Amino acid sequence: MPPQIEPLRITVLGSGTSVGIPTVGCHCDVCRSEDPRDKRLRPSVLLQYNGRNVVVDTTPDFRYQALRAGITRVDAILFTHAHADHIMGLDDVRPFNFRQRGHIPIHGSPETMGTIRRCFAYVFDRTEAETPIPRLEIRPLDGCPFDLFDREIVPVPVLHGKQRILGFRLGRAAYLTDHSEVPEESLELLRGLDVLFLDALRHKPHPTHSTVERSLGYVEKLAPARAFFTHICHDLPHARTEERLPPNVRLAYDGMEITVEEPG
Numbered sequence: 001m002p003p004q005i006e007p008l009r010i011t012v013l014g015s016g017t018s019v020g021i022p023t024v025g026c027h028c029d030v031c032r033s034e035d036p037r038d039k040r041l042r043p044s045v046l047l048q049y050n051g052r053n054v055v056v057d058t059t060p061d062f063r064y065q066a067l068r069a070g071i072t073r074v075d076a077i078l079f080t081h082a083h084a085d086h087i088m089g090l091d092d093v094r095p096f097n098f099r100q101r102g103h104i105p106i107h108g109s110p111e112t113m114g115t116i117r118r119c120f121a122y123v124f125d126r127t128e129a130e131t132p133i134p135r136l137e138i139r140p141l142d143g144c145p146f147d148l149f150d151r152e153i154v155p156v157p158v159l160h161g162k163q164r165i166l167g168f169r170l171g172r173a174a175y176l177t178d179h180s181e182v183p184e185e186s187l188e189l190l191r192g193l194d195v196l197f198l199d200a201l202r203h204k205p206h207p208t209h210s211t212v213e214r215s216l217g218y219v220e221k222l223a224p225a226r227a228f229f230t231h232i233c234h235d236l237p238h239a240r241t242e243e244r245l246p247p248n249v250r251l252a253y254d255g256m257e258i259t260v261e262e263p264g
C-alpha cells in the first residue's frame with residue numbers, strides 16, 4: 001500500500017525580523033502594541049506530518065518557542081541559512097536529545113553546515129564533553145530534492161542580498177524567509193501551491209530582504225491559494241497592514257496554525 005498522505009500542519013513559531021518585536025529599547029506604536037499578533041519572535045516554523053516534527057531554523061528564541069507550541073519531540077531540523085537569528089537556539093535541542101535518546105539530523109547547504117560547525121565548535125570537535133552537548137547529525141544538502149520521513153522536500157534557492165540561501169517546499173506548501181529576490185528558476189519550483197510563505201520585512205526597500213510590495217508581486221506571479229508574509233519588522237502593524245492586503249494574503253503571526261490541503 002502506498003504511504004497515506006496526511007495533511008501537513010504548519011505552526012508559526014516566530015514571524016519577526018532578526019531583532020524581534022518588540023525591539024529592545026524601542027517605543028514605537030508596534031513595539032508598544034497590545035495586539036498579540038504584533039509580538040514577533042525570530043522567524044521559524046514547525047512542520048508536522050506523518051507523525052513527525054520538523055523545525056525550520058532554531059532561532060535565539062527556540063527554547064521559548066518550543067515551550068509555547070508544546071513541542072515534545074524534534075525529529076529533524078532544516079536550516080535555511082546560518083544568520084544568527086536562524087541558528088543561535090541550536091543548543092536548546094538538548095532536552096529533545098535526552099527525551100529521544102538519540103541524535104537529531106540537521107539539514108542545510110554545505111555552507112550553512114560549515115558555519116554551524118564553527119559557531120557550535122564544542123558540539124562537533126571530538127573532545128570528550130564533561131557536560132551534555134547537543135547530539136546532532138549533519139546532513140549537507142546537495143541542492144536536490146530529498147526524502148524526509150516519506151515526504152519529498154524540495155530545496156528552493158533564493159537570493160538574500162548577495163548570498164544564495166534556501167527555502168523549502170513540501171507538497172503544496174513552501175516556506176521562504178530571508179530573500180531579497182526569488183530567481184526565475186526557483187519561481188518554477190513554486191507553482192501549484194496551497195500555502196506560500198514569503199519574506200516581507202517592511203514597505204521601505206532593504207538590501208537583503210523583500211518588501212510587502214515586492215512579495216505581493218511574487219504572489220501575483222505564482223498564484224498560491226494562500227500567502228503568508230513573515231520576517232516582519234516593527235514598521236508593519238498587524239491589523240492596519242492586513243486591511244490593505246488582498247484576502248488571500250495575510251501577515252503570519254506567532255502561534256498561527258495552518259493545515260495544508262493536498263489534492264485527494
Ligand SMILES: [Zn+2]
Pocket residue numbers: 017018043083085086178231
Ligand atoms: Zn533572518
Ligand SMILES: [Zn+2]
Pocket residue numbers: 022023026027028029030031032234
Ligand atoms: Zn519599534
Ligand SMILES: [Zn+2]
Pocket residue numbers: 081083160178
Ligand atoms: Zn538572514
